[in-house]
Every structure is written in structure tokens, then in C-alpha cells.
Amino acid sequence: MMNFSLWWLALPVLVLPILWHRQKREQTRAAPLASARFLPKAEPKQLRVWRWNDVVLLLLRCLLLLALIALLADPVLPWRGDSVLVLPGTPQAVVGRLQREAGFTGAQRIMLPGVDAIAWLHAHEREFKPESRLLVLGDAAMPSTPPRFRHAVQWRADTAQPAPVEHHVAVFSARADDWRRLFAAASPAWRIVVDAQPGPRTELVVWDRLEAPPGTLRAPLWWASDARVFPELTQAAQVDGLRVAARARGRVWAPAQAQDASPLHDADAARVLFAAWQRLQLGPQAYPMPVHATAADPNAPAGPASGALHAFLATLLAVLFALERMLTHARRR
């Protein structure tokens, strides 16, 4: 019932051109006859009245109205069969392998425009035939509640771990070797490269000195061992045990309490350091949905109309309108 547009209720408008064409006929077909008064007064035959003139024009006008109503009602025709929905960033080889594994060889491949496969599927679900099966390939974002669809949907992601990303760090400290050891210990979850000199790829500057840093040094993130070196940190609000301040040279954070243990000597403090880095710069880590199948749910809400036929119907409307005008003009001649 959700598929039904209220615009279809305007279909009785099609009766209007039919009536107009009929009446024109009735008015024009009476020849003058002086002695008509001797004829018995009789209504003209209904049969003749109901014969329309200009059938082509009548048809065009009906089609024109129909196209207009259809354009407003925005119908969706189910035309897609078994399909494989590929999320962006999925390698071609992986797509082929996963498609074979799921038994979808020969199915139509659709490259999704964004990572939100569930939203796209909701918007376009009415385009799929009722019996078609769907397979979503790639790292789909996991929703908080299980999605509901009218079609059976399989989800598959590439389970092979991606190569860890390198993070470049510049250390300004008297205890540079201790810092190197600390970062080496974080492997393999983190691949950290400690640069001798900060460069454009440097993501984090560890400032373990008591003097102020030079003004030319810039990096997205700074870790300060002593908050007093950065005067803006002393005014910064304390959030979740961290003091964070945004500066022109980058964001600076320091342990909330000056007497906290140094991460070089305390495992907990080191863990806090990595967690804060993760949170401040990298954001939460994506968690690929495991192999999963969503059963077809006939009661699932249908998405909004997609406007897939919009361009076609608009073109049809323009063409019909032009034809109707031309024919009317030609008929007046």
C-alpha cells in the first residue's frame, strides 16, 4: 500500500478531453433546412454524437495528461534482477572472488556511490524484482540495529587484514631512545616510524622538553610532557582526563595531572597515550561486518520513490506537448 501514490487518483481527469471532443462534434454537424419545421422534433442520435472527431489529437491529449500524472506520481518499475552491490574501495579481484564464493556469478554488478549501503538499498529497493537476491560486497558500516529489507541480502567483506598504515612521529626529548622503544613495542597493532627530523608526513610531535618549541614547527598533533611549556594548555578545559588545546601549529594535549606517571615507565600511561592519539586524530576504527545474511522481511518499510523514471517521463511530456500543439495548429488551418 505504501507503493501507491495519491496522484493516481487524478486519473479521472482523462475523461475531460474525451468529453470535449465529443461535444465539438455535436455542435458543428447541423445543416440549415428551411422546411425543417415540418420534421418531427427528434433528438439527434446518441450514437452519432458519441463518435469523436480528431482521434489522433484526442489520443495525444489523453497521453499528455497520463504522462503528467505519472510524472507527479513518480512510479517505480521493478527491473533489477539478482544483483551484487559493490561498496567503493573494494578491489576488483576481491569482488570477483567473493561473488564466486556466494554463488552470484552472472549477477548484475552495481557500484554504490557511497559507503552507506543500507541507506542506498532502502532508497532503491523498489527497483528490484520481488524474487531477486542481493549481495553486498565490501566494508559496510554496521548499523546499531539489524537492517530490515524485503529481499534476502547477503553481506560479505574481505576478511584479509589490510596492511597497517605507517604513522610518522618526531620526538624532541632527552630520552629519545626510550621513546623509540616505546613506539617499537606498539607494533604490530601500530606501525610507527620515528623520524629524525619532522617532515610533512609527521603526524605527531612528542615534546618532552622544558623550553618552548620553535614557532616554525608544525604538526597535526602534539603531545606535551609538561603542560607549563604550552601556556594555552593551562587554561584548556579538562575532558576525559585530557587537556586539549587547538593552536595554529596543531592540537596539543597533555596528561591532565602533572604528576601522572610518564608513559615511558608505566604501561597504563602508555595505553592512555595511544588511546588519546587514536581518539584525537584517527577516530574510531572501522569494524567490517562479518559474513552475514539478512532474511527477507515482507513487512519491512519501503523506501521513498527514487525518481528513476523522472527524466524519461519529463522528456515524454515535452514531446507530447509539442506534438499536441503542432496538431492543433494544423487542424485550425
Place this chain on the structure above:
Amino acid sequence: MPMLDSAALVAHTGKLDLVIRHVLAGLGQGIHAGRERGAGVEFSEYRAYAPGDEWRRVDWKLAGRTDRYYVREAERDSHVAVWLVLDATASMIEPSRSIDGLTKLHYARVLLACVAALAQRQGDAFGLVVCNGERAHFTPAARGPRQLQRVLARLNATEPGGQLPGADVLRASLHFAQAPSVVCVASDFLDWPSALSESMLRLRTMRHDVRALCLHTAAEDEASFDPSFAYRDPEQANTVFRFGRDVRDAYVRTRVAHFETVLRDCRAHDVPWLAARIEQAPGEVLRAWMRRHMAGARAA
């Protein structure tokens, strides 16, 4: 076929005087009941020749002396004035369904023009009343070739349309009680009784000589119309009528009854009545119309 020739000539010639000459050429002399022959008995005056004057009335001796044409005008007192009444209502547009372009109005126009020419030849005064568009257009009676041109021009310019004028208008227009008159009425007489019929019968009771010419078409007489059309009365536009084999008998019955009423009324008032088809040759109809009058006059 001379008959078709004449009728087709009526349909296709715009020049009434040509048609008159053609019609009257076959008519011969002697059917007219004028008492005075020639161009007058008592000489009264000369006047300059005008186009349309008969050549035999030109005074040739005077022409020899003065090198100009003069016409002898005679002192005459004709007692008879001829009144031509033309019904030019919308119903008179009814065309002949066999001859293209011929209508009742064309035909009536030609016949009245012929009567006017006869009257002019005879030296009678003649006038014209055209009834159309709820009005009566009145041309006062006079004599002479110029009056003939005037009347012909008036007949030519007549545009059909509308209905007959009311009884008051007609009574005011057909108001000529003094001289004895001949009133020639050409109409289809589909409206009867009407203001026109009342006027005719009233004039007859005033002892004027009223002659009616009723025009039909062959299709009307034979009741043969195209059944694929719907029809409407040109004087009542709103109603639609249908013709078919099933209503043909009713049509014939009603029409015959109507014209029987007309004929009965005319007989009761001693009005000569001639029914003619517009497909007939105008010369024959004119002769019959005038003879009918002669017969009526003799009977009276």
C-alpha cells in the same frame, strides 16, 4: 435543355438586367393587362434620353435638328401602381439540392425584377418592399427607367437573414390605400399565418390585386434529403431535427397540410396563388403567374 439553362442562369448571373432581358425575350407580348399602349396619348414635354429608355420613344426628327436625343413624355394617368414584396428572411436561403448555387431568394429576385421591368415597359409606377431582419425596407413607387435601375440595385443588394417584421411594421410599410394597386408577393410562405399573410389578406379586402408566388424546391416536394445530416431551422437555431426514412411520411403529411391551409385561406380571400419550383424555367413561371392573374381578373 432550356429549362435548366434558365434556372442555371438565375443561379450564376449577378446582373439582374441581363437575366430579365433573357427571360422576357421568350415571353412575347400580350400577356400584360395594361390598358394603355404605346408611350402616351397626350404629349406633355421632351426630356433628355436616359439609358434604359426605349429607342422607339426617341423623337428622331428632333434628334436630326438638334443632334441630341430627346424622349417624348406623354401625359398619362396610370391608375395602377405595382408593389413588389420580397420575403428575404433566413429561410429563403434554402438552396436547390440539384442546381448548385441556386436559392429561393435568387429566384424570387429574378421574378420580381421581371415584373418590375414589365411594369416599367407599360408605364406603371412600381415600388419595392423587402422584408428581412425583422424590418421592412421600403422603396417608394415611381415610374421610369431610373426607378427600374433603383429597384434592380435594391434587389441585388438584398442580403437574406432574420425573420419577418412584426404586424405593426408591415402595416405601416404597406400603407397605400389611395390608388388601386397590384401587390406581387414572392415568398416561401412557411410562416402562415404571419404578419405578411395578415397584410396580404387585409390588402385584398381593401380591393387591391394581391398575387402570391410560393417557391419550393424539388427536394422539398419529393422529400428527399440527405439522412446523414442533422438539420436545423435557419430561423430557430436551437432545435435540431433529424431526417430519415421513418420520418419522411410525417414530413410530407405535415407539409401538405400546411400548404393546404395556406391555399384555403388564399381562396377564401380570392388571392391568386401559384406554387413553383425554383428548378423550373423562370419564364414559364412568370407567364403562369401573370396568366393566373388574368384568369382571376376575368373571373372577377
